[in-house]
Amino acid sequence: MTPALLHRLILAVADDVIAHADELTELDQAVGDGDHGINMKRGFEAVRVDAGATAEKPLPDALKAIGTQLVMKVGGASGPLYGTLFMALGKEIAPDASNLSAAFASAVEAVKSRGKSQPGQKTMLDVLAPVQMALGEGGTDLSVRLPIVAASAADATIPMLATRGRASFLGERSIGHMDPGARSSALIVASVCRALEG
């Protein structure tokens, strides 16, 4: 992982999230309080501003720095969750990312713990957990397969009943809408994979 590649990765993810802010807002208006897009955009704009400096750090430190930025700037329910994801990933990952699968598994556990949540409740975990499983299975073409896993996992949240987070207050009315956190997770996974491919 060179600084140049890391820089490209950070910018790619930040730009994608920012570009989809309106979509995330709409999804969150349907089942939440409508702030997911605005919050994520603010957080990733801050990440974007610091991208150059962050990319000069070793990968673990860069991820921790991004996580901290997200905690401090995203706010809402997602700030602590995405912040924890990146911070925990940074804590476990080797500088050369050789233990990516184990580190990501650890990060997903940290999100479960932070959010007091499990897959099946219609949250970002319903994308992160399948992605982590696919990563764990390994194999070729991960950067092609993972976005597909993530996207179908996000789609799979549409018919789910929300039993965690703000959407759970809607009960049955949460059915028929994609979970915004699932969408943003899938976006980020796709973004990382695309940047690594290109």
Place this chain on the structure above:
Amino acid sequence: MVRQMVGDSVKLAYTGGDPGGGLGTGVASIREAIDRAWSEAGVAILVDLGGAETNSEMAVEMLDDERRGRVVVCNAPIVEGAVMAATEASGGSPLETVRRTAEELSPQ
């Protein structure tokens, strides 16, 4: 409402708003509120919805060792819990008692 019950005998701080200043929550403003409410007896935090709870937990984790053990997030409804907690605190009760009093109202 809390001030009506206990006057100035209890240090109180409130916060709301996301890092952009809109409706919501954020770790930085919670940390500032902890500072404003700080006394040697510690701080009991009462929150409204889920985002506030998670951000409060993270804010507490970021405190230094000296303070971290003396800040608790209460599992209580915010209005009733705050009033109960403040009343308990104004009587000089320790932090754990304040928390328990606030949480009496919540399903266990």
